[in-house]
Each structure stands twice: as structure tokens, then as C-alpha cells.
Amino acid sequence: MTPTFEKHIKYNIESPDIVKTDVLTPIEYQYRSRRDVDIVIRQPEYTSVCPMTGLPDMGCITIKYRPDEKIVELKSLKFYLLQYRNVGIFYEHVVNRILDDLVAVLAPKFMEVTGDFTARGGITARVAAVFEGNT
Secondary structure, three states, rough: OHHHHHHHOOOOOOHHHHHHHHHHOEEEEOOOOOOOOOEEEEEEEEEEEOOOOOOEEEEEEEEEEEOOEEEEEEEHHHHHHHOOOEOOOOOOHHHHHHHHHHHHOOOOOOEEEEEEEEEEEEEEEEEEEEOOOOO
């Protein structure tokens, strides 16, 4: 039996498998031998969909990191995050997935990814995942 909400969905909920890391462009961090720098990137227009209902999930993704040898090119990060637009994924999973993907590409000394998601049914959620490498 098909749940009633599925009758109203007019688009396909994509699998997280469609999100690819090859769009991320790492750039050499030229000041590596001189000093550490902390980078904070905010994407206040993040969207995906609830895997249970297909309703849109919106929020702000904040990426804080201390690079080692590489930093991320921001336009490529924007296109990486846009891939989630029609992906059905839970908040807790997307924050961990973004962290894992960025750590794999950049190999930072430290990284934290936080998702501040807008209210749904009167409930807000903030999810954070942390990688502590060579601090």
C-alpha cells in the first residue's frame, strides 16, 4: 500500500549516491609553512528533501576548517552543495556526508560542519560533526 503523501509528490527523490566529490576543486594553501588560518564558509541557502515525506528541507551549512596543504575553491563548493537539491537525506546524515567528502578531498588539520535547519512543525535542529586530524 502506498502512503498517501507519496501520491502528491510530483518529482523524484534522488539518492545521496548522485552527489559526487569530483566537482570539488582543491587549491594549494600557499601560507602552509608560515601560519595556520581558520576558514569559515557559510551557505545560508542549503536545500535538500526529507527522505520520508519529500518535503523541502532548508538551512544554513557552516564549514569551519584549518587547512593543511589544500583549501577549497568556493565556486566548486557551491556546485557540490547544489547537488543535494533533490536528494532525500536526513540532517544528521548530510552533515556527516559533507564532512567526510571534504576531509577526503582537502585532508585538513581540523574541520567542523554544522547544519542549522529551519523550523519544520515548530521544531528546529542544529547538527554538527567534527574531524580532528593534525591539530
